[in-house]
Every structure is written in C-alpha cells, then in structure tokens.
Amino acid sequence: MEIITRRGARTMDQAEFDELRSRYASTLVDLGTGDGAWPRRFAREHDNVLAIGIDSDRKALQEAAKMAERKPARGGAPNALYVAASAETLPPELHSIADWITIYFPWAALLRLILSGDEQIADILDALSAPRARFSIVLNAEAVPDGFEQPDPASVRKSLKAPLETAGFRVTRAEWLASEQAPPTTWGGRLVKGSGRAMVALDAQR
Ligand SMILES: C[S@@+](CC[C@H](N)C(=O)[O-])C[C@H]1O[C@@H](n2cnc3c(N)ncnc32)[C@H](O)[C@@H]1O
Secondary structure: OEEEEEEEEEEEEEHHHHHHHHOOOOOHHHHOOOOOOOHHHHHHHHOOEEEEEOOOHHHHHHHHHHHHOOHHHHHOOEEEEEEEOOOOOHHHHOOOOOOEEEEEEEEEOHHHHHOOOOOOHHHHHHHEEEEEEEEEEEEEEOOOOOOOOOOHHHHHHHHHHHHHHHHOEEEEEEEEEOOOOOOOHHHHHHHHOOOOOEEEEEEEOO
C-alpha cells in the first residue's frame, strides 16, 4: 500500500506492515484524516496502539507525517502511520485490522456515502474491521452537500441502519454533541471556535 512519509510516498508491503502491527496491541483507523492530528494525538496518548490515518489528499498527509516523525518530545508519534487511499478503494493490507474506526467531519464523497446510507459503507467496514471493532462518526450537521437534507441523529441512524447491519454492527449511540464534546481533530477545533454549529455523533459496535 502507499504510505506517506515526510519525504513523500513509498510502498509498504504486507510483510513490513505485519511486522509493524505486531509491535502494538490494537489498531485505530481514522478515515478522511485530513491533517492527521487526531491519530497522532491518539498515538501519543496510547503507545500500545498503532494509529493509522487514511486520506486521498496526499499533501495533507505529508504535513501529518512531518509532525508524526518529529521526536516524541516535540510532538512526534512513531506509532502513527499515514496511508494514501480513498475510502472506496482501500488497500488489501488493511483487511480486518481495525479495532476502532473513526470518521470525523467528513466531506465530499465520504460524507455523501454516509448521508445516503450507501452500501459501500458496509464494504468499507467489512474490509477494515476486526471482529469486535467499534465505529464512530461525527458529522457537522450544517455542512450538507447539495441534494441532501440537514442530518439529525435519527436520520443518520436510519440511513446507516442497513449498511451497519450488513457489516455486523449495532448502533450504541446516536445523538447531538455539544461543542465541548467535539472530537479532538483540527476540524472539531474549528467548529468549536465557531458559532456552536450542530454536530451529530453515531457509535456502533460489532
Ligand atoms: C473536513 S476534512 C476533516 C479532516 C479531519 N477528519 C478533521 O476532523 O480535522 C474531510 C477529509 O475527508 C477526506 N475525504 C473526503 N472524501 C474521501 C474519500 N472518499 N476517501 C478518503 N478521504 C476522503 C478529505 O480529503 C478531507 O481531508
């Protein structure tokens, strides 16, 4: 698969990835990670977790990798990894590896898949999830693509019901989030600083 380091893109093959994973007790996968701040932060707080950020935006991932490859005393995290891929075409190396999948403040294609309850969500979860995986999403309810209604907890639960069931997940929480509950991502920080825009959170468990 294509990983992004501070020097640019390179290939990490299955054997190298297996060796890397074997050093950690569990794996977080953050889809649509953007600048990758959340997996880096999680990796720093949990040194027994491999935290993987995935995005199709290679430029953003290179900035993420630059931060992660700093010395730990300067904000780095040797247990953070950045993979260039789109959610719809995930590399086979990532099959069944994720104990926790997060999607925070998605936009564009990823947001449309969620709001429409597209069956591709089932494929994505099926591809990434370990047997007892957890799945968490947080949406900015006020940034909606053309042609979609503003989501609320009930509508997100309803649209994801079928793909979640197909992938073997059950919903454990669907609710509005107060701004102080925003996940610690860059976009979460922007929204909190903004005008108290509404966030919808959904959690599910396999
Ligand atoms: C608003 S940013 C949020 C970034 C980060 N999660 C945060 O909260 O700061 C949305 C990200 O989703 C990514 N994205 C959108 N569609 C995607 C897709 N189909 N596959 C992978 N990444 C996608 C974009 O490249 C962008 O980095």
